[in-house]
Amino acid sequence: MRGARCNAFLTRLVSASTWASFATAAVDEAVSHRPSTSGQEGLVGSKQLSFASVGAYYSLDKALLQEASRPYAGAFYSPREPGHDRRGGCKALQEEMAATGSHAIMYRPVMHTLFSAVGANSHTNTNHQRLLLTGPTGAGKSIALVGLVEWARQQGWLVMYVPSCAALVQGGYFARRGSSRRWDTLTSAQQLLKGLLDAHGAQLKQMPVLRLAAQQQPVEGHAIGREAGEATSGPATQLPGAAAAHKEDFQGRTLYDLVAGGLVGDDNAEIAVDSALDLVRQLVAASLPNGGSKKPIPILFALDDYNYLYGTADYGWYSPNEDPRKARRRPIHTDDLVLASGLRLLDAPQLGRATVVAANTTALSLPAPVVPELMMPHTELVVPGFTEAETRNALAHYHATGFASCLATSRQSCQLHALTQGNARELRINASTLGLQLS
Incomplete structure (x- = not known):
C-alpha cells in the first residue's frame, strides 16, 4: 500500500477497503488544475465545496477559527513587549493570510478525501474514527487540518481544536498534582477551555453535564477509560479534594458551566486540567444516541503537532532536598503531564462516535518521535507535497x-x-x- 499513489490511505491494523472510494475519488490530478478566482468576487465557502471544487481556492470563515490566530495564542500568558508577541495558533494559516491578505486556501484532492471520510464517519458507526495525517515538511498538513475544523463547524459539528500540541508541553504555569509524580499545566488547560467557550458557547449551554459510569474516569495516559462511551443515571464517580467538590458543583448543569468553572481562577491548575479532561469525556458521551440530546451530536477532536504529546516536555523541576548550588534540573516527560497525556486521543480505547483527526509535525523543537507508536487501530492519510498542477x-x-x-x-x-x-x-x-x- 505504501507504493500506491501518495494521497491514498495507508491503514495500520485495519482494512482500507471502506475508504477505497474516497481515495480513488481524490487522486485524479488531471482535474486538480482549475483557473484561480482568488482576489475576485464569488469565492465559494466550505459549505459549497464538492468534488468539482478540487483545485480551486475557497474562502474560510475566520470567525470559526479563533484558536488559529496569533493573538489568541497569547491568552493567559504574561504580556510581552510589542514586536515580541507569543507565537502560536496555526502558523501555516497565519503565514498564508499575511502573504495574500485573504482567508482563502486551496481545496486539494487530499482535503476532499479527508472531508469526505470524516463526513461519512458521522453517519455510520465505523471503526475508522482515528485518522493520522502524515507527510513531508511543508506539505500542507496543518492547512488541511484547519480547513477540516472550519468545514466541520460550518456543518454543525462541535470541534475541540488544538492548533499545536507543542503549547501543551511548554510555556505557561505548571504545578505538581498533590504528592504524585504528575503535573498540571494551568495555562494550556485554560486556553483549551477558552477555545471551546468562544467557538461553541451557545451550543454548550444546551448540553447537560451527564453522569458518567465509573469506567469513564481517566486512567494513566488516556483521557477516556477502558469501557467509556455510555452515560449512566447512577451516582457520579468521586474524585479527592478540591476536584471532587468542583465536579459535584456541575452535576445536573450544562457543559458551559463545566467549561466556565475551569476558567474561574488562575490559582488551581488541577481544577482547570480536570475540567478540560471532563469535557473530553462529556463530548464523547454526547456523541452517542443516548448522550442527553434528541440525536447524537457530531464531535470532532482536531490536534495538530500531535507527536509532541509523546516526547519530553520543556518543563523541569529541582528537588527541594538538594543543595541549590548543586541541584540538577530534572526534565518532565509528557507521560507525567496530566493534560497532555490525557489528550492522546488516538490511543483512547473508546471514543463513542466521536472522530479524532491528528497531524504530525516533522519540525520538532523538543525531543519527540516523528511518528509515535500508537496502540489503537487507526487510519494514516499521507498529505503529499504540491503537484505541478x-x-x-x-x-x-x-x-x-x-x-x-x-x-x-x-x-x-x-x-x-x-x-x-x-x-x-x-x-x-x-x-x-x-x-x-x-x-
Whole structure:
C-alpha cells in the first residue's frame, strides 16, 4: 500500500477497503488544475465545496477559527513587549493570510478525501474514527487540518481544536498534582477551555453535564477509560479534594458551566486540567444516541503537532532536598503531564462516535518521535507535497492577490515545482520575488 499513489490511505491494523472510494475519488490530478478566482468576487465557502471544487481556492470563515490566530495564542500568558508577541495558533494559516491578505486556501484532492471520510464517519458507526495525517515538511498538513475544523463547524459539528500540541508541553504555569509524580499545566488547560467557550458557547449551554459510569474516569495516559462511551443515571464517580467538590458543583448543569468553572481562577491548575479532561469525556458521551440530546451530536477532536504529546516536555523541576548550588534540573516527560497525556486521543480505547483527526509535525523543537507508536487501530492519510498542477494554481492565486509581482508562465511553474519539491511554504517564499528569481 505504501507504493500506491501518495494521497491514498495507508491503514495500520485495519482494512482500507471502506475508504477505497474516497481515495480513488481524490487522486485524479488531471482535474486538480482549475483557473484561480482568488482576489475576485464569488469565492465559494466550505459549505459549497464538492468534488468539482478540487483545485480551486475557497474562502474560510475566520470567525470559526479563533484558536488559529496569533493573538489568541497569547491568552493567559504574561504580556510581552510589542514586536515580541507569543507565537502560536496555526502558523501555516497565519503565514498564508499575511502573504495574500485573504482567508482563502486551496481545496486539494487530499482535503476532499479527508472531508469526505470524516463526513461519512458521522453517519455510520465505523471503526475508522482515528485518522493520522502524515507527510513531508511543508506539505500542507496543518492547512488541511484547519480547513477540516472550519468545514466541520460550518456543518454543525462541535470541534475541540488544538492548533499545536507543542503549547501543551511548554510555556505557561505548571504545578505538581498533590504528592504524585504528575503535573498540571494551568495555562494550556485554560486556553483549551477558552477555545471551546468562544467557538461553541451557545451550543454548550444546551448540553447537560451527564453522569458518567465509573469506567469513564481517566486512567494513566488516556483521557477516556477502558469501557467509556455510555452515560449512566447512577451516582457520579468521586474524585479527592478540591476536584471532587468542583465536579459535584456541575452535576445536573450544562457543559458551559463545566467549561466556565475551569476558567474561574488562575490559582488551581488541577481544577482547570480536570475540567478540560471532563469535557473530553462529556463530548464523547454526547456523541452517542443516548448522550442527553434528541440525536447524537457530531464531535470532532482536531490536534495538530500531535507527536509532541509523546516526547519530553520543556518543563523541569529541582528537588527541594538538594543543595541549590548543586541541584540538577530534572526534565518532565509528557507521560507525567496530566493534560497532555490525557489528550492522546488516538490511543483512547473508546471514543463513542466521536472522530479524532491528528497531524504530525516533522519540525520538532523538543525531543519527540516523528511518528509515535500508537496502540489503537487507526487510519494514516499521507498529505503529499504540491503537484505541478497545484503549484500552478498557487502561483495564480498569489498573483491574483497581489503577492506575486507577475503571473508565472508554465516554464516558471515547472521550475518552481522542481525547486521547492512540493513544499508549500518554500513556494510561498519564492513566489513573492518570482520575477527576480526566474527568467
